[in-house]
Amino acid sequence: MTTRIVELRQGILKKNDELARVLREKFRSAGVLVLNLVSSPGTGKTAFLERTLRDLRGRGSRVAALVGDLETDNDARRLAASGAPVRQINTHGICHLDAEMIERHLTGWEIGTGQQVSESASKQLVLLSDLDYLFIENVGNLVCPSSYDLGEKIRVALLSVTEGEDKPLKYPTLFNSADAAVITKIDIAEAVEFDRELALRNINEIRPGIRVFETSAKTGAGMAEWLGYLQEQRSSSF
Amino acid sequence: MHELSIISSVVDTVTESAAAYPGARVVEVRLRVGALASVVVDSLEFCWGIAIAGTSIEDAKLVVHTLPVVVWCDGCQKASELEGVQSFRCPQCGELTIDLRQGRELEIEAIEIDEMDEAGETEQAGKMKESEGPR
Numbered sequence: 001m002t003t004r005i006v007e008l009r010q011g012i013l014k015k016n017d018e019l020a021r022v023l024r025e026k027f028r029s030a031g032v033l034v035l036n037l038v039s040s041p042g043t044g045k046t047a048f049l050e051r052t053l054r055d056l057r058g059r060g061s062r063v064a065a066l067v068g069d070l071e072t073d074n075d076a077r078r079l080a081a082s083g084a085p086v087r088q089i090n091t092h093g094i095c096h097l098d099a100e101m102i103e104r105h106l107t108g109w110e111i112g113t114g115q116q117v118s119e120s121a122s123k124q125l126v127l128l129s130d131l132d133y134l135f136i137e138n139v140g141n142l143v144c145p146s147s148y149d150l151g152e153k154i155r156v157a158l159l160s161v162t163e164g165e166d167k168p169l170k171y172p173t174l175f176n177s178a179d180a181a182v183i184t185k186i187d188i189a190e191a192v193e194f195d196r197e198l199a200l201r202n203i204n205e206i207r208p209g210i211r212v213f214e215t216s217a218k219t220g221a222g223m224a225e226w227l228g229y230l231q232e233q234r235s236s237s238f
Numbered sequence: 239m240h241e242l243s244i245i246s247s248v249v250d251t252v253t254e255s256a257a258a259y260p261g262a263r264v265v266e267v268r269l270r271v272g273a274l275a276s277v278v279v280d281s282l283e284f285c286w287g288i289a290i291a292g293t294s295i296e297d298a299k300l301v302v303h304t305l306p307v308v309v310w311c312d313g314c315q316k317a318s319e320l321e322g323v324q325s326f327r328c329p330q331c332g333e334l335t336i337d338l339r340q341g342r343e344l345e346i347e348a349i350e351i352d353e354m355d356e357a358g359e360t361e362q363a364g365k366m367k368e369s370e371g372p373r
Binding site: 001002003004005006007008010011012013015031041045094095096144146147169172173176177179204205206207208209 | 243244276324334335339344347349350351352
């Protein structure tokens with residue numbers, strides 16, 4: 001009997017990564033800026049996204065969203081109220097979105113097909129190439145989503161003022177892989193004794209130089225800066 | 239929480255790769271996992287036993303090599319290992335750096351297989367003998 005070592009040197013998530021590359025290319029050629037929003041449950045991703053969709057539409061941008069949850073289409077319904085086309089992805093227990101789920105839920109949003117979208121927006125025809133921005137709201141989880149590339153251009157890590165300033169230190173894998181960070185619910189920062197300096201320092205320690213937006217979906221604080229960033233990113237990408 | 243799905247893809251890849259060596263037995267599977275890969279090594283090992291049960295590689299042992307984060311410092315012109323993942327500073331000069339050279343790996347490095355010396359023939363002969371024996 002002979003023992004032999006067979007070198008594989010293969011990424012475990014190779015299939016996901018390859019599909020994500022295909023999606024990224026598709027998004028690029030369609031000219032749509034894709035963002036992947038990741039946070040804990042309860043950070044306020046949906047409220048933040050609701051506000052973002054509404055404000056972007058108010059500025060004349062064409063936007064759409066895919067929203068991931070374990071169960072229910074509550075978030076999709078909330079987001080659809082903004083008037084933007086929205087699709088719910090139910091993962092049924094899976095703690096993250098992967099590239100295959102994105103591809104599957106984009107069916108009908110392909111370039112040039114112009115088929116119908118979700119029930120919540122059934123009257124709209126959506127072409128990826130007609131969009132300026134596509135937001136993907138990940139499943140509320142700070143660990144697992146960071147392993148899965150969805151083909152996004154920008155990964156956004158969100159953190160609310162109620163969560164503790166050391167969250168970036170506790171979940172460095174996500175914050176280190178993020179392209180932008182958003183602090184939510186700053187309207188109640190004082191009431192919960194949020195230590196802003198400490199939070200900013202911790203974020204910077206894990207992801208030096210990252211852009212941080214301090215926002216409130218309720219009052220609209222920080223939204224102008226955030227929208228400016230999105231427009232900047234879009235014009236520098238295409 | 240996603241370790242089982244990660245391990246399941248490992249099992250799929252290994253069984254596919256091992257199919258190129260008919261009659262061989264996979265004895266070890268070696269993974270490389272970076273400190274920033276967001277997987278828990280204990281959970282990988284726990285899931286391994288579940289995932290290989292009833293497959294063609296059910297005797298294989300899982301070996302996980304964990305890799306520390308390595309950052310590049312422009313000032314020092316030097317790559318250095320970080321002790322933890324709480325701060326991304328060059329250990330030499332203390333400057334923050336975003337230039338990651340290692341730490342996100344999540345890959346199958348190699349598999350160790352036992353092959354019969356005279357390829358399939360020896361093993362087939364052995365099997366025939368076994369099946370004839372008890373009857």
